[in-house]
Amino acid sequence: MPYMRELLLLCLLAAPCLAQTANLGLFTNSDDVGAPPIKGSAEFDPATRQYRITGSGTDIWGKADQFHYLWREMAGDFAITATTQFLTDGNDHRKASLMLRQSTDTDSPFIHLVIHGNGMPGVQFRSTKADNTNTVDLPIEGPGTFQLKLVRRGSTITVWTGKNGAALTERGHTANQLGSPVLVGLGVASHTQTATNTVLFSDVSLEQLAPPAAGKK
Amino acid sequence: MLIFRELLIVCVLSAPVFAQSGSLGAFTDSADVGNPARKGSTEFNAATGQYRITGSGANIWEKQDQFQFVWREMSGNFALTATMEFLGKGEDHRKAGIMFRQSLDAASPYGDIVIHGNGMPGLQWRGNQGEITNAFDLPFDGPGKYKIKLVRNGIGITTWIAKDGGELKETARTEVRLQNPVLVGLAVCSHKADASDTVVFSDVSIDQFAPPAAKK
Numbered sequence: 319m320p321y322m323r324e325l326l327l328l329c330l331l332a333a334p335c336l337a338q339t340a341n342l343g344l345f346t347n348s349d350d351v352g353a354p355p356i357k358g359s360a361e362f363d364p365a366t367r368q369y370r371i372t373g374s375g376t377d378i379w380g381k382a383d384q385f386h387y388l389w390r391e392m393a394g395d396f397a398i399t400a401t402t403q404f405l406t407d408g409n410d411h412r413k414a415s416l417m418l419r420q421s422t423d424t425d426s427p428f429i430h431l432v433i434h435g436n437g438m439p440g441v442q443f444r445s446t447k448a449d450n451t452n453t454v455d456l457p458i459e460g461p462g463t464f465q466l467k468l469v470r471r472g473s474t475i476t477v478w479t480g481k482n483g484a485a486l487t488e489r490g491h492t493a494n495q496l497g498s499p500v501l502v503g504l505g506v507a508s509h510t511q512t513a514t515n516t517v518l519f520s521d522v523s524l525e526q527l528a529p530p531a532a533g534k535k
Numbered sequence: 536m537l538i539f540r541e542l543l544i545v546c547v548l549s550a551p552v553f554a555q556s557g558s559l560g561a562f563t564d565s566a567d568v569g570n571p572a573r574k575g576s577t578e579f580n581a582a583t584g585q586y587r588i589t590g591s592g593a594n595i596w597e598k599q600d601q602f603q604f605v606w607r608e609m610s611g612n613f614a615l616t617a618t619m620e621f622l623g624k625g626e627d628h629r630k631a632g633i634m635f636r637q638s639l640d641a642a643s644p645y646g647d648i649v650i651h652g653n654g655m656p657g658l659q660w661r662g663n664q665g666e667i668t669n670a671f672d673l674p675f676d677g678p679g680k681y682k683i684k685l686v687r688n689g690i691g692i693t694t695w696i697a698k699d700g701g702e703l704k705e706t707a708r709t710e711v712r713l714q715n716p717v718l719v720g721l722a723v724c725s726h727k728a729d730a731s732d733t734v735v736f737s738d739v740s741i742d743q744f745a746p747p748a749a750k751k
Contacts, residue, residue: 450662452669453709456706456708490671
């Protein structure tokens with residue numbers, strides 16, 4: 319029986335390695351969430367370290383989501399950074415997202431920092447399974463290339479944005495109870511089932527952060 | 536004529552005394568929400584147009600609230616603007632601001648823009664009766680005198696903030712489905728059951744907007 323356990327451990331440890339052979343860069347899996355009628359895809363270019371993600375789906379909104387997701391699992395505190403560029407025209411509210419998600423269920427709890435097609439940044443979240451999505455929309459700066467950063471420290475999620483090469487600026491923070499481990503990744507939705515939306519993610523980084531010093535709020 | 540003027544001044548000066556019994560300026564009512572152990576109060580000074588609001592209460596947070604509220608009913612789309620300053624010291628997370636609230640129930644849905652004692656601005660909302668409060672806290676650089684504005688446009692609630700005489704800037708927007716009429720007013724909470732905080736609100740203005748053209 320101990321032998322069985324070793325084998326199981328090996329399988330678990332091997333999972334991320336196997337995923338690398340799928341060539342998804344920093345991430346381990348990619349899939350459509352919510353079964354949109356038009357299939358999405360995620361391609362990683364090892365030369366440029368860019369991710370080209372195509373997603374369809376009604377939205378990441380309401381009580382259930384449809385989009386394409388590229389993710390890995392992470393625990394504890396971490397930061398995710400990426401620069402997003404929409405490559406296709408489409409709905410004003412098509413989305414490119416840095417997303418933390420409980421599961422790949424269509425109605426899973428999540429929180430993301432999102433850029434809409436019209437350049438509106440937002441922080442949106444579903445706190446409990448199948449609950450409605452909450453939104454905080456930030457003032458619209460118009461379309462462009464956005465650097466986005468989302469940091470999780472304990473139950474606090476803090477977001478930064480920087481447009482067209484400008485320095486990252488902190489935009490605010492919220493409390494979140496997604497727990498650990500959590501799926502961390504990039505999402506793309508077209509905001510319509512009849513079209514796809516392709517987004518290029520560059521300069522993507524995932525950083526595991528040390529636990530904070532004790533005794534703070 | 537001189538005597539008449541004296542009389543007028545006397546009337547104006549005595550307004551705060553009468554405020555307790557109904558003269559609340561732009562508002563119609565004031566009360567504690569959530570029955571805090573220490574009673575709050577609202578005084579309107581007709582001469583300066585300032586509201587001096589004292590509130591206690593555990594917090595405006597989680598599933599229910601305790602605070603002092605001064606309000607009027609409004610329907611449709613509107614905005615409330617005010618400049619606020621905490622008097623004295625208190626908890627880092629004592630709160631004061633502008634609130635749009637469904638009812639006086641402690642667990643009522645609401646949306647607000649608050650400034651915390653340490654200067655942190657926050658957009659907060661409870662989407663449904665008895666639900667947990669959501670919050671989006673904005674970056675800040677310490678306490679001060681804040682001009683704040685909260686706008687209702689359909690289900691959208693938008694916040695504007697300026698610190699220490701700076702230019703009022705839009706900071707964030709969320710969605711809260713409040714039914715007409717909405718209680719529109721000012722809120723003060725000490726974030727501590729056995730403490731009270733006093734906040735002075737000045738330059739308070741209320742705008743009623745025409746219904747928006749069909750959209751989205």
